[in-house]
Amino acid sequence: MTESNTPTGEVVLGAAAVLSGHMVVGGGCGTLASVWSSPYAPMCLVPIFLIGVFQLLYVVPFGIWAAQRDRKGILWGALGAAALTGICNGGCWGLVTL
Numbered sequence: 803m804t805e806s807n808t809p810t811g812e813v814v815l816g817a818a819a820v821l822s823g824h825m826v827v828g829g830g831c832g833t834l835a836s837v838w839s840s841p842y843a844p845m846c847l848v849p850i851f852l853i854g855v856f857q858l859l860y861v862v863p864f865g866i867w868a869a870q871r872d873r874k875g876i877l878w879g880a881l882g883a884a885a886l887t888g889i890c891n892g893g894c895w896g897l898v899t900l
Contacts, residue, residue, distance in 0.1 A: 809875045816879025823860045824853060854891035857884055
């Protein structure tokens with residue numbers, strides 16, 4: 803795997819890492835909910851609706867990792883993608899509850 807030396811490339815890499823985490827969480831929970839025949843299957847959908855909260859489980863450790871290795875571009879990309887996800891999630895919940 804090649805490393806990106808440009809600040810823009812690192813920001814894109816950090817954002818892509820966070821968005822990949824979103825797809826893993828959403829896809830994994832959706833798969834569990836569709837295959838698991840149990841009265842608790844709808845609970846698997848909670849991380850999809852609360853992705854703004856559940857993303858803290860993988861964004862915070864990823865941000866600490868990037869900060870310790872002085873990869874500021876990756877850190878900014880990850881934080882930007884996480885903030886955008888939180889804003890969109892909050893906006894969607896605002897529309898749903900109105």
